[in-house]
Amino acid sequence: MKLLTETLANLSKATGPLKGVTVLDLTRVVAGPYCAMLLADMGATVIKIENPGDPDLTREFPPMSRTSSEPLSGFFAQFNRNKMAVGLDLKQADGKATFLAMVRKADIVIENFRPGTMDKLGLGYKVLKEINPALVFTAISGFGQHGPNSLRPAFDSSAQASGGLWSMNGTVEEPMRVGTVLGDLSAALYAAIGTLGALREAERTGLGQLVDVSQQDSIVSLTENALVTYTETGKVVQPEGNGHPFVRPYGRYACKDGFVFFGAYTDKFWREACRTFGDEALASDPEIDTMAKRFDADTYRRKVKPAVERWCAARTKAELEAMTGDRFPLSPIKSMDEVVADPHLRERDMVVTVDYQGARFDVFGNPVKLSGGTLEKGASAPGVGQHNLQVYRQWLGLDQAQYDDLRLRGVI
Incomplete structure (x- = not known):
């Protein structure tokens, strides 16, 4: 782990409270990548693992760079800054074996597949904890790892709908979803909190645990007093539009x-x-x-x-x-143009520049302000498999022949 930390430090001058913590990031789209990005901003070594033939689809999400000749996504850059990236096909036997070797040296695994996917791959938490008892395994999903709805596919709007928020937002005549992916973003925040709590316990006892975060659960927790109002009074909260249920003028x-x-x-x-x-x-x-x-x-x-x-x-x-x-x-x-120009937000580094393969994007900063600093300023986002050599040869210890064989067969 020391050599990998030094490799990342050479690339991005990594510091921060999580320096020395290694995260294997198997996630895609928003909830998982955002969670891992928050840890990376605090100094963790985050290795984004993508199938070399089917990388994170947000690499193709708009907005695309105005200045690059290549189609480079600002969306991807925003949620994947400060990470290393490797290719790895977990469906191939050698891909599984390589991942297990990485798990032995890692502190945290984060995934946001549908529940059961990792088990089908033979890489579920029960398997991984046998080879690394201190591992923190964070699983983000639509409805959680257990319960009658756990296997249902979900997007952000699934959580806003099933968690009650959609019914409370907008007007009585037209309930509306919140205009951002709050199900994804809130799950990412709770996952980061849970991951850090489990990491602290693992450091203290040597035993990791499964961190199970559901988008639906996360949304329910954001409905303020609606749940207790119903359970105590029987009143179902209705949308208030731009008003407030019990104070005016507001x-x-x-x-x-x-x-x-x-x-x-x-x-x-x-x-x-x-x-x-x-x-x-x-x-x-x-x-x-x-x-x-x-x-x-x-x-x-x-x-x-x-x-x-x-x-x-x-x-x-x-x-x-x-x-x-x-x-x-x-x-x-x-x-948003006024937000970007806000001198208060600028002073607080809430608009920062991220480099992605030569394209530069202005994205949101990290709202957690540590007196020792975080790493979002001057960060970069990785290309597909950009750090294969550093991770597999220098950290994992594959020899050149092994590395070349995996690369030629499309495993990495």
């Missing part, structure tokens, strides 16, 4: 050049808003001087909503953001 309001979120619903924030907009009398108006009164639907429609709409309609997003400052919650509803 939502979307139109301004001169778009919309803002206005959230001054507490008594303190409401008084600040009234002062900021020159309506001090509203702060002491006996009809709306408490949070409970302002939440009353009729009172809100008659007195609160018109005041907030008047304040916002007369100003631009930038004017509203500047005048409210840190007095109370108000945020422009930004389009």
Whole structure:
């Protein structure tokens, strides 16, 4: 493991709290690759393993590079930065044997196949833990590794639908999925947390474990108070649109050049808003001087909503953001061009440049900010099988003849 760590360090100057941890990343698309990327950003040596004849399909996902003559994907670069990549056909006997040899030297395996796939390959957790008892095996799937629905195929929308989020989002007339792959992204985050917890236990006891993360489970955990509201009161939460179920004013309001979120619903924030907009009398108006009164639907429609709409309609997003400052919650509803230009996000390195085979993409950074730093700045994403030589010859210890034989037969 030391030689591989040094090899990666020479390629990317790897440091970080997970330096020395080796991850075998068998995953594709978003949930698994994002989980492994988070570990790589913190210094883990992540080896992305792809079938040489059928690599991660996101290598063909848009947007493609504007400047490269080759079709290089910014989508792939974003979720696979800071990784090494090797080719390996797990369906061939020598591919299985090579993978098992890698597992003996690894700390973590991450996969996001449908449950049972790894077992069919003869590479399930029960097999792998026999050859490496300290191995952390993280499995991400639509519905989990057990349960009556575990074998069902799933995408992000499957989780949003079956986990309840779709029914809560949008409006009563038209429930909508959340406009990003939240089932994938949340599963990736929970998988990273579970993987690190299991790794800590393995380091302490020498025993790894299976980390089972379901997209559906992940979505259920993001439904805030909807589940306990139902179990306690029998009420099924309905979509609130841009509003909130129990506080007002809190939502979307139109301004001169778009919309803002206005959230001054507490008594303190409401008084600040009234002062900021020159309506001090509203702060002491006996009809709306408490949070409970302002939440009353009729009172809100008659007195609160018109005041907030008047304040916002007369100003631009930038004017509203500047005048409210840190007095109370108000945020422009930004389009992605405005997000990318946001100087606050720029200062926090939430837009970083990743190199992918000579193409350069600006992608999102890592929201985990460690005082010792993370590795997303100046990162690169690997080509198919780019690190075959370093991994198989230098780390795994294959001799040249073995390496050439596997390569010629398409195993690697």
